[in-house]
Amino acid sequence: MPTPENHSKKRLILGSTSPYRRELLARLGIAFDVERPEVDETPQPGEKPAALAMRLALAKAREVARHHPEAVVIGSDQVADLDGEPLGKPGNHERAVDQLRRMSGQTVVFQTAVAVVCLSSGFEQSDLAAVQVAFRTLTEAEIEHYLRTEQPYDCAGSAKSEGLGIALLERIENDDPTALVGLPLIRTCRMIRAAGVPIL
Template structure:
């Protein structure tokens, strides 16, 4: 990782195994390590999608922070939501095809929660960023070709905007487009600054 953070700041840990989230942090020149939190990502009864994204982001950060209390820990989670339905990680290509067929022609809210826990904070700092993504009307053939070409089995909503998934989309509305990839960098920079990390 590149090292542009100040030497007197605590170590920074990304509580995620996602190469895409790590890539986003590398994009802003952050020195960090990663740790994979193993938490239950199931939704609670009647839990709204945005609340679920924030709870999971905080849960991931909190688990790693307990193991590394001296560190600044960043946790994040994304939940897709459309027409009253939460779309999690499909798990299989068949489920990914079903999710994409359901999203065809619809506008999907991708809720990304981020949490920063730091020695400088009395409590965890949580931020929610929502990206509204309108899908084109997709044919079964287009969906099958996409799922065969790009592994989205571990991606909320079965679409990677940073890859071929952008070809499925008609419009994206967001104050922070990096949130759609999985980590809202504008909010992350602000939260890290509050924790004492100077960027750039």
């Protein structure tokens, strides 16, 4: 039989099937479930990368919360911003090669949005972490070797900074160190605490 303390804890759901976000949230040592949000991620005409990331993070959290109104739901989305153009997940080798060629020698802003929603309490907050990433000037051989080795086809911008992708970069500038991996945990912790989920 659950104790009154356990019974009062809100259920936490990660509205994402990303293994990267799941691993990051697991670092907090709190129980959570995972559910796939059914959200169309197609950018709207003229939509800027930051606006796209925020819209999708909120849409994912709201969609899962609709099925679990008592739960606290986290939604997140990341869009690579190359001079105002959104770059999403490449999905295959050819598109990943194209993305890395275009980002070579450039500074790309990875816009990582997080939203927390609880319908029963009316709680809804969202925030955006913008991470500036300076890419080295990459050779064709480096691009090919990296992609064949790591196959980051499910990552916005085709680069995994937590793995070999760090070798593609000159520098990273951010205020939330996990944001580039896919879930800004400092912001996430702040919002789920405010929604009634204790962490410490």
